[in-house]
Amino acid sequence: xxxxxxxxxxxxxxxxIRFAEFVALAAALQSxxxxxxxxxxxxxxxxxxxxxxxxPNHGQWIVTAYMAGGRxxxxxxxxxxxxxxxGKKPWSQKGTGQARAGSIRSPLWVGGGRAFAARPRDxxxxxxxxxxxxxxxxxxxxxxxxxxxxxxxSLELSAPRTKLLIGKLAELGLTRALILVEAFEEKLxxxxxxxxxxxxxxxxxxxxVSLIKHDKVIATVGALKLLEQRLGGAHE
Numbered sequence: 001x002x003x004x005x006x007x008x009x010x011x012x013x014x015x016x017i018r019f020a021e022f023v024a025l026a027a028a029l030q031s032x033x034x035x036x037x038x039x040x041x042x043x044x045x046x047x048x049x050x051x052x053x054x055x056p057n058h059g060q061w062i063v064t065a066y067m068a069g070g071r072x073x074x075x076x077x078x079x080x081x082x083x084x085x086x087g088k089k090p091w092s093q094k095g096t097g098q099a100r101a102g103s104i105r106s107p108l109w110v111g112g113g114r115a116f117a118a119r120p121r122d123x124x125x126x127x128x129x130x131x132x133x134x135x136x137x138x139x140x141x142x143x144x145x146x147x148x149x150x151x152x153x154s155l156e157l158s159a160p161r162t163k164l165l166i167g168k169l170a171e172l173g174l175t176r177a178l179i180l181v182e183a184f185e186e187k188l189x190x191x192x193x194x195x196x197x198x199x200x201x202x203x204x205x206x207x208x209v210s211l212i213k214h215d216k217v218i219a220t221v222g223a224l225k226l227l228e229q230r231l232g233g234a235h236e
Contacts, residue, residue, distance in 0.1 A: 058135035059142075063208050065125035073121050080105050080113030133231045139211050140227070150218045155179060160190035169198070178214035180206065182222035203227050 080086070086105025093100050107115040143149040150172060157164050165188070169175060176197030181188065184202050192200045201210060203226045211217065219227070 062135045068123040071123040075118045077114040077117040079117040083113040157187045160187040165191040177216040180219040180223045
């Protein structure tokens, strides 16, 4: 068996297009109207193919690792050795007609200790930086492929009013979405916090779970450029 031969399950991109080129094309389409990425980029299939990582499990791994990192890990139970009482044998071994028992704190008894009692533990999973970047790039490319990414030049509000933001979303034909901005914007954040299924997030706080759980992702051009800077090192 030739070890140098590529595995049949891995697909390598035929066109070497970097994530930076995708963002550059999106940034070039600056307009006050919403820019639906799909259908406006003629090289989209090649871009999506190039952005896709060779291992499709990367996305699942980083989502699992992110959710595991949110677990407190503070659960603790008492074993039969830690439960108070039960030091005396409840009845004689023979002659009573009952099943033999050695302690009223056995895991079989109500109020007894727990078999295989839980102990505090750390659920953190190590994720390599390159794998994290590659998986996030793959998620962005999948959003493009599924028509779930919408790019806008800016999304500014004159006042922190929920009604204004609802009107902006109505112009885009959306009622629920993740709004990705370059930096924290107080007016936008205050306007969105009372709208169900609408979340405003700066690029620095972007996580894989938020990226995939929303039906649509609205990203400003500045946010896309910053996202390219943060994720552009995966193919270096």
